[in-house]
Amino acid sequence: MLLSLFLLVFTISLAKPVLYFFESPTCPHCQNMKAYLNYLKSQYDFDVKMYSVSDKEALILVNEMACAYNYTLVGVPTFFINDKVFAGDGQGSKVGILNEIKYCSNHTCLDPMDVVKANEYRCSFSKDSPVDDSNGGIGVFLFFGLVIALVIVGYFITKHK
16 A cells, blocks of 8 residues: 555656547447547647456556556546546536536646556456456356356245245
8 A cells, every 4th residue: 555655656657648538439428538638638738548358458547546546446438637536428528528627727636547556455456357248157157047046045045934
């Protein structure tokens, strides 16, 4: 923990703000936010690092980033900037992103990748981690199969008492 804080202090970004944007090409909310970010880019100087979660490397990265931020992923679009996370295309996300861009344009802010690096000991995912679905989702299938079996067993036990 102390090492993480030490690393964060020395990796604070002195450059322009960096926004990490995780999206899906089939997501209409993501398309709305792309248009909004293009508008913001015409008004403010910041970097956007966009990743499609349909790419395995991006899926691993978004899970590592969410872990580093103690955030539970709920879907896309998801944004990381400074020490904040925003999800969806609602007004709260739009205002929050704008406020962070403005703040980070005039203050020293974190690059979200530095937060990931500072937390890599506890937030490291690999190709073999739960975000890996190359086996056709068999792990999820087995999990839900087990849950259903336990519910059925529980039903019969309570019914026959």
